[in-house]
Amino acid sequence: MESMKLPVFKTTPVDDIPTIVSRLRNTFYSQKTRPAEFRIKQLRKLYWAIDDHKEELVEACRRDMNKGYFEAMAGEVNWVQNDIVFQTQNLEKWMKDEKPADIALTNRLVSPRIRKDPLGVVLVIGAFNFPVNLSFGPMVGAISAGNTVLLKPSESSPNSAAVMQKIMEESLDPDCYACVQGAIPETSALLEQKWDKIFFTGSSRTARIIAQAAAKNLTPIALELGGKNPAFVTKKADARLAARRLLWAKTMNAGQLCISQNYILVDKDVAPSLIEELKVAMKEFFPDGAKKSKDFSRIINTAAFNRIKRMVDNTSGKIVIGGTMDAEELFIEPTVVLVDDPKDSLIVEESFGPLIPILPVDNLDQALQIANETHATPLGVYAFGSKEETKKILDGTRSGGASINDGIFHGIIPNLAFGGVGDSGTGAYRGKASFDCFTHQRSITTxxxxxxxxxxxxxxxxxxxxxxxxxxKMGFLTPDFDRNGDKKVGWLWWLLTLGTASASKGASRAALVAGLYVAITMLMQRRALRPGLA
Structure with a gap:
């Protein structure tokens, strides 16, 4: 594969950026991207261009971070292709006007409806860890929704960025879709432009800069960030199942995955078993060691390598599995560390690497307290245990999403809406959610x-x-509740439920029968007093 020739990454001149954005805006105003046929045609062309250059994309991912063939195809190339097919098959249905529910009869005369309008000119800023998926993925949704789009891939994955630009230029209408390459100067120049939406995937630090820039023009944003995602392994959990599934989630892309668990909170009685099962799973996944495996990626660059190494150097925990590092190859072995302090560097910092800290806890309540104090709104929560325990975990935490008895599965179903909440982001995309993310629901009456x-x-x-x-009379609603906030009910229902309540509190069945008897008797008496009542 070394001999495969890839396009060269070239930074876009900053002075060209205003002209590119102006061209996209003029095209949007021309309504060229409005028809469904145009959008579908563009997406289909993109599909086949990706297919024609899939080997280049795979090689680019390998050169950027040593990503294996399976991960590159399944998590990058095929993922985007699958999304394109799904979007094109459903787009015309999604574009149709919707009739709002629960509209008063008199207001229905003005034919209220919700029209699906594109937002306008959209900026998509991709991420390095899944350079194709996290760039083309949101772009597909923006095209589907009828916007003109400017894509800014991550400069940290230059080979992938260059191939994606080549694909766009070969397949998409240049008046509608453009690619800008570069780093901080180019991104800063882009943020100075007026956008109708900015979609960003990356770190919370950069997200704050983007949010501040967007606020100047009141530009709506979608932020897909990360977080110190907790995994819970309770006393009733299957240790082997938890070990295999969490190890799979954490070793994908060498742990450079915003949705994988950052640490594991495990019941102290289960901790020894979990560690032993992690050792077994490690040998099953990487029989010759992770360094020799073609399925294990490398850290993206030296700065990221040093940051992760520093976390390990600063921990007071004990390395129980792995720990080997090679700065020259940017290799960090999957490393399991047993820690005893919730304030340990491996718990309070996001590793974004193949580190697996394990913190034993006394009980589930303590685990929930630690998780909420560490990061109140992570991108994902992973709960292993009984049905009752996992429900308690869902009730006691907040997160963008959650996987029960698994790691990251909710984040890899292509058509399931994906997004963060609070510190882990805002907005959601994938499948129909991608179309909705870049669409304005415009209320219309006639x-x-x-x-x-x-x-x-x-x-x-x-x-x-x-x-x-x-x-x-045209639509004012009368409350069906009283001043105490209780639901208003009729006298007959009150009598019937009075008897039921008595029975539920341990009263004899006779009390229920008596209550029903009184209710029926009163109803018959009332009918007798009203001869006109049928």
Whole structure:
């Protein structure tokens, strides 16, 4: 593969950026991207261009971070292709106007509907760890929604970025879609432009810079970040199952995955078994060692390598598995560290690497407290245990998503909405959520001329008239609750449930029967007093 020739990464001149953005905006105003046929055609062309250059994409991922063939195809190339097929097959259905629910009868006369409009000119800023997936993925949704798009791939994966630019230029309409390459100067120049939405995947530090820049123009943003994601292994968990699934999640892309667990909170009685099962799983996954495996990636660059190494150097924990590092090859072996302090560097910092700290806890309540104090809104939560225990974990935590008895599975289902909450991001995409992410739901009404007499109630003068009463009849809702916040119910229902409540509190079945008897008797008496009642 070394002999395969890849396109060269070339930085886009900063002075060219305003012209590129202006071209995209003029195209959007021309309504060229509005028709469904145009969007679908562009996506189909992109699909086949990706297919034609898939070997180059795989090789680019290998050169950028030693990503294996399986991961590059399944997690990058095929993933995007699958998304394109799904989008094109469903786009016309998604674009149709929707009828809103629960509209008052009088308001239905104006034909209320929700129209799906593209937002405009969109900036997509990709990430290095899954350079193809996290760049083309959101871009596909933006194209599907009818926007013009500028893609800025990560400069930290230059080979992948160069191949993606080549694919775009060969397949997509240049007046509608463009690719800008570069680092901080080019990104800063992009952020000075006016956008209708910015989609960013990356670190929370960079996200704050992007959010501040977007705020100047009131630009809406979608942020896909990361977080110190906790995994819980309870006393009732299957240690072998938890070990295999969490190791799989943490060794994918050498742990450079925003959604993988950052640490494992394990019941102290289960901790020894979990560590032993991790040793067994490690030998099964990498029989000749991770360094010799073609399926184990490398750290993206020296700065990231040194940061991860520093975390290990600063821990007070004990390395129980792995620990080998090679700065020249940017290799860090999957490393399991047994820690005893919730404030340990491996717990409070996000590793974004193949580190697996394990913190034994006394009970699940303690585990939940540590997780919430460490990071209140992570991107993912992973719970291993009984149904009752995993429910308690879901109830006691917040996160962008969660996988029960598994690691990261909720994040790898292509058509399941994916996104963070709070510190782990805002907005969601993938599948239909990608279309929705870049679409404005525009409420529309059409008022016919013949309704003018009916609408006279809204015109002044109002003083001394009953127009407010007439107007409220068109849609003012009467509360079905009292001042105490309790649901209002009829006298018959009250009597029936009174008897039921008595029975539920341990009263005899006779109390329930008596309650029903009284209710029926009162109903019959009431009917007798009202001869006209059928």
């Amino acid at each position: 008022t016919p001329g013949w309704m003018e007499k009916l609408l006279a109630v809204r015109y002044p003068p109002f003083y001394g008239t009953d127009k407010l009463k007439q107007f409220n």
